[in-house]
Amino acid sequence: MKINESILNETYFRANRENWNERVEHHVGAKYYDVQGFLSGRSTLGPVELKSLGDVTGMRILHLQCHFGLDTLSLSRMGGIVTGVDFSDTAIQKAREIAEVAGLSAEFHCANV
Secondary structure (H helix, E strand, O other): OOOOOHHHHHHHHHHHHHHHHHHHHHHOOOOOOHHHHHHHHOOOOHHHHHHHHHOOOOOOEEEOOOOHHHHHHHHHHOOOEEEEEEEOHHHHHHHHHHHHHHHHEEEEEEOOO
């Protein structure tokens, strides 16, 4: 029996996206992500990332696999012109909601990268 790789790949893709969609609400509420800390002004980027990036003011930045956007929005808060992309439609919707609550500008797109 020959396996249709296209159908198999689509099945795995759908299962993976469903898995990540299910994780979003849990992650948003998890202490590790600290959404409330972010909304209070904390950056989600670590010292190594901040040092490596330097001043991003006015830079156009594409953040792939952005999940629900906290790092993307941290870059926006630093003055970057940012676009976040993720394949989880649930995560992208949550990223847009957090951006609105935080008063930050970013574009978020759902796409398979």
